[in-house]
Amino acid sequence: VQLVESGGGVVQPGRSLRLSCEGSGFTFNTYGMDMYWVRQAPGKGLEWLAVISYDGNNKYYADSVKGRFAISRDNAKNTLYLEMNSLRVEDTAVYYCAKQGAYRNGPMNYHYNAMDVWGQGTTVTVSS
């Protein structure tokens, strides 16, 4: 199971950036495979940003990014996206994607409402 983020870089305040996260080693578009974005500002803790359901029909955002960021997915490409608009200096962070947690117990598969596997992160720097 692997998640690989890309698309980070240096961008000026007010501009836009799109992050991608390609998944492999698991069934990306199956029920229970919600996907997440989480970020970590330099020297700070983890901040939950957004989640999208396995079929893309349900999306939820943290108040800090609602209306500026948009989460989406292309299941045919096993890829998750984060479109970031009106970027601010305080959006500077390492951005991680993660998949919904799942495990097997005997013949049964279970999912839980949190992240299990994370990508390595991609760095976004917002600076003039």
Next chain:
Amino acid sequence: SYELTQPPSVSVSPGQTARITCSGDTLEKKSAYWYQQKSGQAPVLVIHEDSKRPSGIPERFSGSTSGTRATLIISGAQVDDEGDYYCYSTDSSGHHGVFGGGTKLTVL
């Protein structure tokens, strides 16, 4: 709003038991999850659904909950367990996640 509160730091000697707490009203009804993050690395899940240990996580890691408090327990802590630990849960709807502020564990 919903918040999870963790102590900023915990320090133990090798072989001792480390306990990291996480408090928040949402924990009364929602599960707690724990992540370990070592310097410069992505977080790793060590406990899910309050007390379940993912495959590959050493048995010395365990979790418990009581009311609005969750606890991560590392029995016989090792130097390799040093790092930042974050608790995680969701709001009452289950749709919005929240992390605790993180606890820096020192084992020396």
